[in-house]
Amino acid sequence: MNAAACYLTVSPELIASPRKSLAQIVTRYGLSASGPVCISFAHFVAAVVCLRAFPHAAFGIFSFALVVAPFCLSLSGALIGAPAAIALRRGAMSDRDLGTYLKTNLVFTLLAATGVLLLMRLSSAGWALASLFAAYAGAMTLRWFARTLFYARGPALRVLASDLLYSVVVLAGLFALRGLHLLTAISVAELLLGSACIALLSFGPSHLREQFDFTDFSAVKAYAPIWFDLARWSAFGVVLTELTVNAHAYLVTFLSGPAAFAPIAAGALFIRPVQLVLAAIPDRERPIMARQLGRGDHVGARHSVNQFRIAAGAVWLATVIGSAALLLWFPHLVLKKEYDPAQALIVLAFFAAITAARTIRTPESVLLQAAGQFRALAWASFAASIVSLGVTLALLLIAGPIYSLAGILAGELVITARILILSRNWMRVSCPA
Numbered sequence: 001m002n003a004a005a006c007y008l009t010v011s012p013e014l015i016a017s018p019r020k021s022l023a024q025i026v027t028r029y030g031l032s033a034s035g036p037v038c039i040s041f042a043h044f045v046a047a048v049v050c051l052r053a054f055p056h057a058a059f060g061i062f063s064f065a066l067v068v069a070p071f072c073l074s075l076s077g078a079l080i081g082a083p084a085a086i087a088l089r090r091g092a093m094s095d096r097d098l099g100t101y102l103k104t105n106l107v108f109t110l111l112a113a114t115g116v117l118l119l120m121r122l123s124s125a126g127w128a129l130a131s132l133f134a135a136y137a138g139a140m141t142l143r144w145f146a147r148t149l150f151y152a153r154g155p156a157l158r159v160l161a162s163d164l165l166y167s168v169v170v171l172a173g174l175f176a177l178r179g180l181h182l183l184t185a186i187s188v189a190e191l192l193l194g195s196a197c198i199a200l201l202s203f204g205p206s207h208l209r210e211q212f213d214f215t216d217f218s219a220v221k222a223y224a225p226i227w228f229d230l231a232r233w234s235a236f237g238v239v240l241t242e243l244t245v246n247a248h249a250y251l252v253t254f255l256s257g258p259a260a261f262a263p264i265a266a267g268a269l270f271i272r273p274v275q276l277v278l279a280a281i282p283d284r285e286r287p288i289m290a291r292q293l294g295r296g297d298h299v300g301a302r303h304s305v306n307q308f309r310i311a312a313g314a315v316w317l318a319t320v321i322g323s324a325a326l327l328l329w330f331p332h333l334v335l336k337k338e339y340d341p342a343q344a345l346i347v348l349a350f351f352a353a354i355t356a357a358r359t360i361r362t363p364e365s366v367l368l369q370a371a372g373q374f375r376a377l378a379w380a381s382f383a384a385s386i387v388s389l390g391v392t393l394a395l396l397l398i399a400g401p402i403y404s405l406a407g408i409l410a411g412e413l414v415i416t417a418r419i420l421i422l423s424r425n426w427m428r429v430s431c432p433a
Contacts, residue, residue: 267347
């Protein structure tokens, strides 16, 4: 089979039975997407309630926290989740290797919480609020690695249970706070922290004992070769990607204040399902693709990429259509009168284009991660981050916060083009002739 055929091959089952293939996609991604969609819905409701209850600055701080916390999750995936998926290509993970990842995850969680504390303080949040959001980011980081681990070694239903539990607790607590007239930034941060801790419990006492075993931290030393071999490039790529995709959140919040970030955050609410699905599905797909590549099944890996893209594209299409309809005909169901629906539509249009590019590139990126191509991905992100930061800053100073989103779109186009080229070149070289 030549390289082009390997890259473009579609499984016979897909040709023979499109209905069966569609059913397989729904079954395969229904489990991994349903949990994130529920979390997205819970965060969406929380953001809408806070949007209506909080002044611009408080809502901007809340929204900024929901940008920073996912960054911690992405770093956790890069430093721990992705190398663990690569390790699984060799078979079952040994107890010693598992201990290394769990101990490293604890250390990273403390560092992540400290970083979030500093970022929240820079956003003008008070010490109490910043500390609560830092603890929330730490709890979510612990939960995120548990999701990755249970996707890899099972049972995967624990992941869905944790996601659903988190969502239910957030929603129930939110409406309780609203009904009791106790809805404040502090109480919402406490609710998010409590929900994350409760959801972490659903992974069971055995996992919690493993994760919070403080008896021997010498296992962390074994992480050094993982860092030098894979994780440093993976983490470098995530940091640069964060600068590419969220430069506006940091620049607008730090330079113009959280009140200026609030209208962008309000418009971005509508696209949240796509963002969360694109963040969550890779944790399930990465080990699957790694196993496929490990046994030389390049056609199967390419088929996984295509299925991933179809599933993410379906979520993107449904989200954009539903959001546009809501903003055009019923804008004040979400936005209060202080927010301009026309501005929200502009923000939605920018984010629709941005997430379309992410929907195209993310499956290819996960394939390259499964193949261990972290260094190449990092350098692809480097070029895009320069474009994103430079154009976003220039547009922020010239045209204002809303149109600074064009800088994020420019960076997304650069990184998407580069990753598609990398994926095609890698498949051409690696695919058996």
